[in-house]
Amino acid sequence: MRYFEFGILGFGTGAVIAAIALGLVVAYRASGVINFGHGAIAAYCAYSYNSLRTDGEIPIPPLPNPVAPIEGLFNVEIFNLPTFISVGDSVATIPALVIALLIAAVLGLIAHYAVFRLLRYAPVLAKVVASVGIMILLQGAIVIRYGSRAKQADRILPDDTVDWFGATLPIDRYLLLGLVILLTVGLWALFRYTAFGVATRAAAENERFATLLGVNADSQAVVSWVLASVLAGLVGVLASPIIGLTPNQLTLFIIPALGAALLGRMSSFVVAAAAGVGIGVIQSVLFLLEQNASWVPDLNIPQALPFIVIALAMILRGETLPSRGAITAGRLPEAYVPKLTRARVSAYSVLIAVSVLIVMFAPFRFRSGMNNTMVGVMLGLSLVVVTGYVGQISLMQMAVAGLGAYAVASFGTDAGLPFVVALVLAVLAATAIGAIVSLPALRTRGASLAVITLASGLAIQEFLFKHEGWFGSADTRNTDAPSLFGFEMGPNSSFPIGDGKIPSPGFGLLLIVITVLCAISVMRLRRSRLGQQMLAVRANERAAAAAGISVAGVKMSAFAISSALAGMAGAFTAFKLGQFTADSFGIFVSLSVLAFAYLGGISTVGGAVMAGTLFAEGIGIVVTEEWFNLNVQEYTAYVAGFFLILTAVYNNEGIDGFQRTQFYNLVRKIRGDRSPTPAATAEEVTA
Amino acid sequence: MSERVLDIKGLHAGYDGVAVVRDLDLYVEGGEVVAFLGPNGAGKTTTLMAVSGMVQILDGSITVLGRAVPKLRQAHLLARWGVSHVPENRGILFQLSVEENLQLANRGGRTDVTPAIDYFPALGDLLKRQAGLLSGGEQQMLAIGRAILCKPKFLMIDEMSLGLAPVIYEELMPIVRRIADDTGAGVLLVEQHADLALAQSDRAYVLNHGDLVMQGTAEELIRDRHLLDATYLGGETLEEEPLR
Numbered sequence: 001m002r003y004f005e006f007g008i009l010g011f012g013t014g015a016v017i018a019a020i021a022l023g024l025v026v027a028y029r030a031s032g033v034i035n036f037g038h039g040a041i042a043a044y045c046a047y048s049y050n051s052l053r054t055d056g057e058i059p060i061p062p063l064p065n066p067v068a069p070i071e072g073l074f075n076v077e078i079f080n081l082p083t084f085i086s087v088g089d090s091v092a093t094i095p096a097l098v099i100a101l102l103i104a105a106v107l108g109l110i111a112h113y114a115v116f117r118l119l120r121y122a123p124v125l126a127k128v129v130a131s132v133g134i135m136i137l138l139q140g141a142i143v144i145r146y147g148s149r150a151k152q153a154d155r156i157l158p159d160d161t162v163d164w165f166g167a168t169l170p171i172d173r174y175l176l177l178g179l180v181i182l183l184t185v186g187l188w189a190l191f192r193y194t195a196f197g198v199a200t201r202a203a204a205e206n207e208r209f210a211t212l213l214g215v216n217a218d219s220q221a222v223v224s225w226v227l228a229s230v231l232a233g234l235v236g237v238l239a240s241p242i243i244g245l246t247p248n249q250l251t252l253f254i255i256p257a258l259g260a261a262l263l264g265r266m267s268s269f270v271v272a273a274a275a276g277v278g279i280g281v282i283q284s285v286l287f288l289l290e291q292n293a294s295w296v297p298d299l300n301i302p303q304a305l306p307f308i309v310i311a312l313a314m315i316l317r318g319e320t321l322p323s324r325g326a327i328t329a330g331r332l333p334e335a336y337v338p339k340l341t342r343a344r345v346s347a348y349s350v351l352i353a354v355s356v357l358i359v360m361f362a363p364f365r366f367r368s369g370m371n372n373t374m375v376g377v378m379l380g381l382s383l384v385v386v387t388g389y390v391g392q393i394s395l396m397q398m399a400v401a402g403l404g405a406y407a408v409a410s411f412g413t414d415a416g417l418p419f420v421v422a423l424v425l426a427v428l429a430a431t432a433i434g435a436i437v438s439l440p441a442l443r444t445r446g447a448s449l450a451v452i453t454l455a456s457g458l459a460i461q462e463f464l465f466k467h468e469g470w471f472g473s474a475d476t477r478n479t480d481a482p483s484l485f486g487f488e489m490g491p492n493s494s495f496p497i498g499d500g501k502i503p504s505p506g507f508g509l510l511l512i513v514i515t516v517l518c519a520i521s522v523m524r525l526r527r528s529r530l531g532q533q534m535l536a537v538r539a540n541e542r543a544a545a546a547a548g549i550s551v552a553g554v555k556m557s558a559f560a561i562s563s564a565l566a567g568m569a570g571a572f573t574a575f576k577l578g579q580f581t582a583d584s585f586g587i588f589v590s591l592s593v594l595a596f597a598y599l600g601g602i603s604t605v606g607g608a609v610m611a612g613t614l615f616a617e618g619i620g621i622v623v624t625e626e627w628f629n630l631n632v633q634e635y636t637a638y639v640a641g642f643f644l645i646l647t648a649v650y651n652n653e654g655i656d657g658f659q660r661t662q663f664y665n666l667v668r669k670i671r672g673d674r675s676p677t678p679a680a681t682a683e684e685v686t687a
Numbered sequence: 688m689s690e691r692v693l694d695i696k697g698l699h700a701g702y703d704g705v706a707v708v709r710d711l712d713l714y715v716e717g718g719e720v721v722a723f724l725g726p727n728g729a730g731k732t733t734t735l736m737a738v739s740g741m742v743q744i745l746d747g748s749i750t751v752l753g754r755a756v757p758k759l760r761q762a763h764l765l766a767r768w769g770v771s772h773v774p775e776n777r778g779i780l781f782q783l784s785v786e787e788n789l790q791l792a793n794r795g796g797r798t799d800v801t802p803a804i805d806y807f808p809a810l811g812d813l814l815k816r817q818a819g820l821l822s823g824g825e826q827q828m829l830a831i832g833r834a835i836l837c838k839p840k841f842l843m844i845d846e847m848s849l850g851l852a853p854v855i856y857e858e859l860m861p862i863v864r865r866i867a868d869d870t871g872a873g874v875l876l877v878e879q880h881a882d883l884a885l886a887q888s889d890r891a892y893v894l895n896h897g898d899l900v901m902q903g904t905a906e907e908l909i910r911d912r913h914l915l916d917a918t919y920l921g922g923e924t925l926e927e928e929p930l931r
Binding site: 194195196197198199201202205206208209210211212213214215216217218 | 739741760762763764765766767772774778779780781782783787790791792793794795796797833837
């Protein structure tokens with residue numbers, strides 16, 4: 001009987017998962033985009049509604065203040081941008097709900113017009129990256145405006161209880177379930193029987209044919225985006241009192257919702273909604289089972305359930321996502337190989353020398369910023385290999401890095417192995433895990449792969465890192481300082497040169513050596529036979545296979561190499577902090593790693609270096625904060641999301657590609673050269 | 688003389704700024720069937736796509752039903768004006784049923800499908816079937832049937848015989864003539880099978896390597912059949928051929 005009650009209670013979360021899944025299916029059917037930001041749209045609306053109810057305020061997303069750097073330099077205040085629009089003390093339920101849903105509609109319009117419409121003909125990689133950008137951007141905006149702590153949510157549905165089926169339970173669960181059933185039937189009928197439905201299905205199958213028949217694919221997509229956003233917003237507002245109002249929670253509901261939508265092959269409303277409600281119910285029942293039944297291992301199974309569902313969906317449904325016949329497919333970012341001219345080698349040497357000087361003599365914050373940058377560069381490099389060279393999206397780099405960090409703490413400190421041995425073992429452990437996780441990548445690609453890596457990342461975080469007993473109590477575990485030939489090089493170790501304060505220059509120098517070695521390896525990889533095979537696989541898997549390349553082998557080696565680099569970065573994060581903490585390797589950190597790597601330039605080593613500079617607390621951020629007196633740290637996620645979308649839409653080669661093109665154009669102008677730019681002769685990809 | 692439904696003047700069209708079709712003049716009047724012939728890669732499909740707003744017009748002008756062709760973003764308007772384009776791969780939406788495909792003639796709304804079934808009685812029994820399950824001939828019937836339901840004033844059909852058995856396209860070709868006669872629509876018919884197309888056409892244009900090499904009435908082209916063959920087999924013979 002208790003299980004029955006818990007099952008019904010699960011309708012609350014189940015309804016949210018189902019509604020977000022329905023929105024995902026609507027958006028996918030209308031525009032062929034899997035929107036990772038859909039949960040964040042629900043969260044943003046829920047926050048807006050509550051803000052209206054309690055304070056009568058509509059949040060304005062943070063906008064860049066152009067005079068802020070000047071204010072910082074001269075320590076004056078010129079003007080501040082507004083953060084809220086006030087509409088009185090507190091708004092009544094209905095108008096507040098209407099405004100919140102209008103905000104949802106506007107978010108849908110922005111998503112379509114400002115992002116996905118421009119990416120209509122872009123490769124899947126760019127679409128996934130942009131939608132991840134939306135997710136980070138909205139989540140970041142919520143954190144800036146409302147903080148990351150849980151808020152009391154205003155209730156619309158009655159909080160009475162009813163005595164149905166012999167159990168006294170809150171009525172809102174039944175109401176939410178009823179609402180989801182209504183929405184599902186409504187959407188099914190809309191797509192099945194109306195002119196709008198037939199036209200949207202036609203446009204989804206082949207945009208060109210539909211256009212020849214007079215269907216305006218664009219307006220179909222607009223309506224669908226608004227519909228999808230409003231759905232998510234409505235259920236987000238209604239259910240937030242039940243599931244709690246925190247920036248991460250609703251945003252991360254995207255993962256079980258993706259599982260549900262994938263089970264419905266991104267096209268069946270009924271299957272997606274049923275699976276969504278099912279996940280909620282099973283999660284709730286499992287929760288009770290874990291508490292009561294002694295035979296159930298204490299493995300945090302409810303949290304891992306979405307991953308299991310997604311894995312199941314992938315195995316059962318395989319690569320059967322309906323694809324669309326688009327008019328053209330755009331270019332992938334160029335994987336540029338720099339020629340090692342004398343000028344370039346000396347430029348690199350100067351860069352390294354400056355880094356060495358910073359870690360040895362600069363003040364505390366700059367030294368620690370440099371250390372963070374080095375770790376960021378390694379993470380960036382790990383994505384350059386897997387995403388830049390092979391075109392496979394990984395949203396779980398930090399989970400792999402966390403495994404490396406955990407392993408180095410276990411082997412080095414707990415088992416007492418020497419530093420070098422522990423480091424090698426940690427990297428090998430991460431490599432092995434990466435290779436295992438890459439197994440689904442052999443069958444899937446594009447958006448499906450992004451989904452599965454996102455779910456794996458969350459599963460590793462919930463299942464392993466938060467598991468009491470396995471990964472040490474209270475999520476932390478100490479790491480000893482690295483030492484080589486009896487010479488300690490931890491961040492707190494003493495070092496003969498410098499001011500003797502932490503972080504020690506010894507650690508910085510060690511990091512520089514390791515990072516430079518990693519960067520050279522990735523550059524060499526690009527020039528190697530394997531690197532060329534990787535690019536072939538990225539351009540066209542079938543053509544690569546026809547040319548005798550083992551696609552599975554290439555993908556697996558890419559994931560292994562990438563995981564080794566991520567594991568290395570994780571190990572040094574652990575050394576840097578002196579301990580392993582689960583929080584440093586969370587899912588949102590993984591997302592922002594992808595954001596910075598893509599922003600820097602996903603397919604080049606230079607891009608990874610750029611990413612490291614911008615990475616959380618990296619040297620670039622430190623310089624901005626110290627010199628311009630700007631508080632960027634708080635805005636990192638938000639700004640990263642914004643620029644990620646911008647990069648995906650306008651310049652998929654990132655900052656590195658941008659400055660390279662500019663440099664070429666400058667050189668050509670000086671020489672009066674009129675031949676086409678090297679970028680124009682890069683691989684053209686047709687799908 | 689009837690009004691021109693299509694008027695192409697000095698058209699240069701192509702991809703990424705490179706012209707595939709050069710300096711093309713072509714017109715179609717209401718009620719006439721015009722054959723548009725030429726070997727593979729001559730630029731026939733590109734021309735049709737340019738008329739439908741899907742290929743960039745680099746120079747010259749295309750007037751359809753008295754109006755200029757819109758840009759790609761507005762390309763769906765053409766169908767609403769009364770232009771029907773059956774593309775090379777027939778434009779059948781495989782995941783929709785036959786009936787839904789026909790409804791797309793009215794952008795998915797309720798449509799009376801009887802005119803299509805009058806021309807192609809075989810379609811009547813297939814209405815509930817998924818279009819992807821149809822045979823090639825049935826698909827072509829569906830495509831042309833749907834074009835009829837659009838009540839076009841101007842109809843373009845690209846390679847109707849592609850992938851079909853001779854017995855099937857020989858049956859389909861006369862229907863194109865019937866559509867023009869019954870509805871007064873102008874038809875531009877792209878074909879590889881020159882004889883078959885010319886038998887049903889009033890006039891014809893021959894394109895080769897993007898240039899217009901011949902034009903005239905269907906009778907003239909049938910009479911000068913050897914000249915037509917020369918365009919398919921090689922450009923030189925055409926010029927060297929002494930006039931008889």
